[in-house]
Amino acid sequence: MNSESTSTLSRIAEMQAGLKRAGVKLTHQRLEICREIAAVTTHPDAVTVYNHVRERVPTISLDTVYRTLWTLFELGLIEALGTLHESIRFDGNTAPHQHFVCSKCRTTYDIFDPELAKVPIGKSIRKIGQVEKTQIIVRGICRNCNAS
């Protein structure tokens, strides 16, 4: 992470601007976490970010990394993949369907939409590997939560 590419630099700038806009202080630790997550395309988990940033900021702690990543996520400055603040959920319905997950109450609703099911798996994807299945997760605020 010595020479940062243009796109990396612009992403870091976006994050800095976003933090400032939200009134969040730009600390040394936060800047280094932004630099790390912007520079890398490996979709790291918190511990991996921690280990990398630690090379530059030896005294940083894992909980600061978690807190900063969640802050960035909540501000929409980075993405998160996986179970967000909850455990793995199981679904006995094997008929093809999709899911709507409420960002507020975490309820998962089934979506039965034939249009959604027709996801075109192009060559660029098959180049990556052999496809087994495609999951679509629509995220948003459900009716119940929006009412309140």
Added chain:
Amino acid sequence: MNSESTSTLSRIAEMQAGLKRAGVKLTHQRLEICREIAAVTTHPDAVTVYNHVRERVPTISLDTVYRTLWTLFELGLIEALGTLHESIRFDGNTAPHQHFVCSKCRTTYDIFDPELAKVPIGKSIRKIGQVEKTQIIVRGICRNCNAS
């Protein structure tokens, strides 16, 4: 869960058949877990399944529930939502793109496919709530793992 609907019953039958086919013994505990996950549309986590099944099988343990749910998942008899056997991953790339997750090595690859990005959000979805974003996760075995 007293009167089971036809579709629930047929799903239970599928699970039983699948377990048998795989040479997995149909124990009392496994049958009750199948009955629970087939009857319910609430996408429960392992603990919720555990609590419900416990009403009928008071001596069942949580680890049996986990083991059974993973067995069913690996046999393709149920679905799982969330981070499967790994922690949450973060992604500094906020440009619209999708992901391919290898079921074997857990590597996450970026997909930049304009066709995939055009997911049609129909009325049936907007009825559930206000959509914020749509995640597509393509699961399969990546090139690296298929070679080995």
Added chain:
DNA sequence: GTTTGTGCAAAAATTTTGCAACCTA
């Protein structure tokens, strides 16, 4: 009768939190 599965308990792994000291704006 063999082999596989279960329950217990303990461990591992992951993520969150309280609080005093510290740093940023």
Added chain:
DNA sequence: TAGGTTGCAAAATTTTTGCACAAAC
């Protein structure tokens, strides 16, 4: 300076594992 932020340590959650006993085929 004032208030948000950090690091530490400890806790809370979630998930996995070893092993003796029990149950299924």
